Amino acid sequence: MAPGARRARCREARMTASPTPAASAKPRLTTSAMIASIAGEGQRTKPAPFGHALVEAARTRPGIVGMTADLGKYTDLHIFSKEFPDRSYQMGMAEQVLFGAASGLAAEGFTPFATTYAVFATRRAYDFIHQTIAEENRDVKIVVALPGLTSGYGPSHQAAEDLALMRAMPNMVVIDPCDAHEIEQIVPAIADHKGPVYMRLLRGQVPLVLDEYGYSFELGKAKLLRDGADALFITSGLMTMRAHEVAEKLKADRIEAAILHVPTIKPLDEAAIAAAAAKSGRPVFVMENHTVIGGLGEAVAATLLRHRIQPAAWHHIGLPDAFLDAGALPTLHDRYGISVDAVTARVKAALG
Template structure:
């Protein structure tokens, strides 16, 4: 067993046991939460999913482009890169538990004309290897694609594995494209789009059994473009990543209460589609709500707020749904999503309160 896989599995077993023994619901006589903290699915029960969309999309890309390489820091299975490794073992590079080496080597291979897709967890890329990415990839404008699992609150392991600030860090890096896809349908399209972009790019990765949502809306990903998925007069939600799925779920819930919500999906955080955001926010009489699986500091919410301020657009109210400026708790994901207000039910409750004329400000 690879060291990283062994480390992840040992910790997952400990955390799952801890959750079963200590979940508040169990103490109250409710069913115990046994969701794995590390690789729990964000899909609801019965929701359509697709397995490992990134791994399969990268294999398809590699069949067309011999320059494509797969690289990881001992986390091939946990970033779905093992699928690429099985298909192209001669183009797969396992760098061990050495994220700085991973990105330094990726930069060197890119300088020789290859196109490395380097995977790890988002916390390790954004924190442990930040300077190596900044200096050897971004500053040199190397054609490295950084694909990172466990973005935001998609792990229950606590602050060591929860990448709550990765968008803020990568947004601040010159030359870096930043992408936060919603579902499997979009991930499959993002992979070839990243390859067409000449330069460094960072993508948040949803791995394993990934929900399918956007195919129902006839959606096509375009780098740097936001898309209005549905319109409504009562509130505008501007969202990225899995929070677009939550916003759409919340909109369906709110329709029962005769609250009609518009959802503008913004998968590319940088470069930001300011024109689409301004156009959607100019419609009067509805609050603007930014929903993101990221701290409210430095992510999509603040980027949208700055865009509207520069454009002179003043919506009826402005709100943020996101993770707090705090170190987050460990536990089962359903419990944590409720606790931090990013479950569909919590999102719906917040939108309804604000669309009914609640006070402005961040959640």
């Protein structure tokens, strides 16, 4: 079996739910532990926004090249490779080689977009990124699939601590997009930014949410999506999507929640965070698809301390400081408190 087939077979493992006796006549339901969709039932989606956006960016930016470590199909880079085969590099199952080569291409004036899974960039190739890309301030864009708890395949593939690791690296811009609309805007923005970028990726059929707010991405800027007097949600990534759904549910109880979306984790928009949190009388809920250690929550807490802001109450919703279980994503999101229902229940309990 070819190496690519081996990896695909391993990382696309299916987890099958056994039917109950009463449901035995019905078709068996399966859910992918690796890349199950995070879209809710009936939610609007867009296919492969990163791959298509990179193709469009590359049409007017001849220096863009695509690189991957045997995961082009699973990071949507295969769309770019089909359009620009002479500007695409398959490095095999060798993430350290991937980032070393990307640094070399950047040194020669190219803009590499290097894709892999988040765990392989942040854990397997961290030193190569640190020494050959960040220290040299090379123009490499690191785009990673399966961030946080978006894989049910267990600790080997769950990048629950990736933001903490990359935030600590000098020169590194760190971005956590919410949806397809934002990813499409981020790609040309980071292509034009000179220097290393770490971008989390939602791939496949990616939900659409932010277009409902007329949102536009700006590197380093947080955006207030909606205002509300009863609570403030400070969020990034897919948790902004969840915050939107939670806020809609809370309206039925006449609870109005504000949402401050913070896609750029580093550099952090401290001014926007401080301004939103300074509004008196409403508790702050930071929500992130990341361990509670070292991510958005602790960055926001440090910001409020520096600006001497004390909100009415402080709540941090994130993944525990633990190795997470394997299983189907809906089950895991409920178990670890980042599903819509789990977050709604926690907010209601906190508000009394």
